Amino acid sequence: MPKSTVCSRRKPSAKREAILDAAGEVFLEQGYAAASMDNVAARAGVSKATIYAHFTSKDDLFRAMVRRRCEQGEVFAPPSRPADARATLTALGRRLMDLLLSPEGLAMYRVVMAESARQPDLARAFYESGPAAGKEQIAAIIADLARRGEMAVADPWVAADLFVGMLRTDLFMRALLGLPQPEGRSLDGHVATAVETLMRAHTPPEKEDRP
Amino acid sequence: MPKSTVCSRRKPSAKREAILDAAGEVFLEQGYAAASMDNVAARAGVSKATIYAHFTSKDDLFRAMVRRRCEQGEVFAPPSRPADARATLTALGRRLMDLLLSPEGLAMYRVVMAESARQPDLARAFYESGPAAGKEQIAAIIADLARRGEMAVADPWVAADLFVGMLRTDLFMRALLGLPQPEGRSLDGHVATAVETLMRAHTPPEKEDRP
DNA sequence: GTCTATAAAGCGATAGAC
DNA sequence: GTCTATCGCTTTATAGAC
Numbered sequence: 001m002p003k004s005t006v007c008s009r010r011k012p013s014a015k016r017e018a019i020l021d022a023a024g025e026v027f028l029e030q031g032y033a034a035a036s037m038d039n040v041a042a043r044a045g046v047s048k049a050t051i052y053a054h055f056t057s058k059d060d061l062f063r064a065m066v067r068r069r070c071e072q073g074e075v076f077a078p079p080s081r082p083a084d085a086r087a088t089l090t091a092l093g094r095r096l097m098d099l100l101l102s103p104e105g106l107a108m109y110r111v112v113m114a115e116s117a118r119q120p121d122l123a124r125a126f127y128e129s130g131p132a133a134g135k136e137q138i139a140a141i142i143a144d145l146a147r148r149g150e151m152a153v154a155d156p157w158v159a160a161d162l163f164v165g166m167l168r169t170d171l172f173m174r175a176l177l178g179l180p181q182p183e184g185r186s187l188d189g190h191v192a193t194a195v196e197t198l199m200r201a202h203t204p205p206e207k208e209d210r211p
Numbered sequence: 212m213p214k215s216t217v218c219s220r221r222k223p224s225a226k227r228e229a230i231l232d233a234a235g236e237v238f239l240e241q242g243y244a245a246a247s248m249d250n251v252a253a254r255a256g257v258s259k260a261t262i263y264a265h266f267t268s269k270d271d272l273f274r275a276m277v278r279r280r281c282e283q284g285e286v287f288a289p290p291s292r293p294a295d296a297r298a299t300l301t302a303l304g305r306r307l308m309d310l311l312l313s314p315e316g317l318a319m320y321r322v323v324m325a326e327s328a329r330q331p332d333l334a335r336a337f338y339e340s341g342p343a344a345g346k347e348q349i350a351a352i353i354a355d356l357a358r359r360g361e362m363a364v365a366d367p368w369v370a371a372d373l374f375v376g377m378l379r380t381d382l383f384m385r386a387l388l389g390l391p392q393p394e395g396r397s398l399d400g401h402v403a404t405a406v407e408t409l410m411r412a413h414t415p416p417e418k419e420d421r422p
Numbered sequence: 423g424t425c426t427a428t429a430a431a432g433c434g435a436t437a438g439a440c
Numbered sequence: 441g442t443c444t445a446t447c448g449c450t451t452t453a454t455a456g457a458c
Contacts, residue, residue, distance in 0.1 A: 015441085031325050033244030037434060047443050049436080054441095058434065114242050114325035116389035123388040131384055161380045162408055169376035173342055177334040178327035197373055200412040226423085248452065258425050263453065265423095 016054050018044045023065040028107035032062055032115050062115075066122055069108060070129040075099060076137040078144065085150040086195055092138060093167050093191035099134070100168060101175050109176060135160050152204040159202060166194035227265050229255045234276040239318035243273055243326050273326075277333055280319060281340040286310060287348040289355065296361040297406055303349060304378050304402035310345070311379060312386050320387060346371050363415040370413060377405035 022044035026035045037058055041048040055061040076095060079088050099105055108126070116123035139160035146153040153159045171190060174181060233255035237246045248269055252259040266272040287306060290299050310316055319337070327334035350371035357364040364370045382401060385392060 013441090029328070031242070031244060033242060036432080038432085048434090049444080050442055052435065110324050110327070113321050113387050116321070116387075117240070120389060124390060127385065127388050127390055131381065135381065158404060162377050162404070165376045165378070165380035165405075166373050167376070168379075169372045170342065170346065174338065176324050176327075177338050178331060179335055179338055193369060193373070194376075197408070197412045201408045224423095247450080249450090259452090260426080260454080261424055269452065 013054070015044075015046055015050060019046060019051055019054060019061070020065055020068055023061050024069060027062055027065060028104065028111055031111055037061075063119070063122055066108075066112065066126060069104075070126055072129070074137060075134055076141065078141050082148065085145045086199060088141065088145060088150075089163065089195045089198065090191055092141060093163070093194055094187070096134070096138075096164065096167055097171075097187050097191060100172050106175055135164055138164065149204055151199070151202045153202055159198065162201075163194060163198050166197060167191065224265075226255075226257055226261060230257060230262055230265060230272070231276055231279055234272050235280060238273055238276060239315065239322055242322055248272075274330070274333055277319075277323065277337060280315075281337055283340065285348060286345055287352065289352050293359065296356045297410060299352065299356060299361075300374065300406045300409065301402055303352060304374070304405055305399070307345070307349075307375065307378055308382075308398050308402060311383050317386055346375055349375065360415055362410070362413045364413055370409065373412075374405060374409050377408060378402065 019040065022040050026040045026043060029035075030039075037048050037051060040061070041051055044051070051061065055064060076092060079091065108130075112119075112123055112126045135157075139156040142151065142153060142159050142163070143156035145151045146156065151159075167190070169190075171181065230251065233251050237251045237254060240246075241250075248259050248262060251272070252262055255262070262272065266275060287303060290302065319341075323330075323334055323337045346368075350367040353362065353364060353370050353374070354367035356362045357367065362370075378401070380401075382392065
């Protein structure tokens with residue numbers, strides 16, 4: 001995968017980067033409509049006219065900001081050395097929860113969903129480089145576990161979907177709504193429950209050993 | 212449960228209702244910030260001043276609209292006569308999917324999430340009267356199945372969480388983002404997969420019979 | 423209660439100097 | 441490229457007649 005010096009169709013002008021950073025903060029905090037170009041300019045430390053020298057409109061700036069934040073490589077690395085299904089899924093689940101519950105990630109979900117009606121292509125780009133890419137990587141790891149006989153999986157994509165779904169429960173919904181998390185349950189316990197349920201439904205016959 | 216003539220702290224003035232209906236359409240379509248009072252007035256067939264005679268501000272109108280749409284009774288009725296776990300869960304899952312994927316429901320999620328930072332109490336009210344109330348009803352039904360020996364459930368709330376999570380997967384995420392649903396998979400198949408996975412993890416020992 | 427007309431402020435976007 | 445200053449429009453909210 002290309003990582004740097006490739007696809008730099010624009011030289012990384014310092015001001016341009018500052019504007020994009022500021023736009024990220026303002027749009028993600030306030031939403032597209034409530035955010036103002038004056039606000040972005042102030043937070044970037046430039047004048048409003050400078051923004052319009054780099055971007056043709058508020059819309060253009062918003063799209064550039066979202067697209068830049070979508071450019072991220074592999075977020076779910078396969079385990080460095082082969083491990084059993086429970087350990088692999090637990091690490092994976094924990095990583096997913098951290099991503100889902102990060103403030104920037106949550107804000108991104110909110111703002112893109114809010115604008116999805118007016119920016120269908122942007123919503124698609126976000127989905128494909130975010131949730132879809134992540135699920136694809138998880139499905140690949142599950143497929144590998146199945147290949148090694150650690151799990152009995154008919155369709156790795158369905159299994160990945162179930163796994164992500166069991167992790168992205170009320171906890172995620174509450175986070176998206178900005179509500180405080182209930183104190184009782186820990187993230188690790190939450191992940192363990194999902195892993196256990198998935199394993200019970202996908203344990204290969206020769207490994208059957210109920211606790 | 213009280214249904215009508217109760218809690219009518221305001222007489223249902225016709226214009227007031229028209230304004231609230233119009234506000235629902237406009238806010239849910241365009242989002243809070245992008246919606247204008249002129250637009251609401253036009254769609255309600257009244258003048259802008261009339262709106263301000265009933266509501267003190269745009270914010271007040273928005274809150275009244277959300278709160279009114281949150282007043283809904285029981286959405287997941289228990290089965291009329293006792294049925295086995297698979298049938299009960301399948302009906303329940305199908306009902307949940309219909310609710311989650313309805314255009315009004317989706318728009319409500321989007322607009323409340325987008326405004327959650329500025330309206331924390333509104334987000335909480337929506338959550339409690341929507342997702343939380345639904346999950347509570349589902350947990351009660353699962354608890355009843357467990358009591359009758361149809362399922363082996365340690366914690367009905369955890370089971371309900373898992374069940375809802377497995378249903379509210381990518382399908383729901385894509386719907387929130389306004390993306391078209393993939394053609395291949397049917398809603399019924401999706402529900403069946405979730406029911407099957409939940410059952411495998413919660414089948415009581417004396418009923419063990421794998422297909 | 424409901425209207426028309428308007429005030430006051432903020433918005434996206436641009437002109438023109440440097 | 442970057443700035444200051446400003447245009448033209450839309451917005452929320454209100455005054456005053458009926």
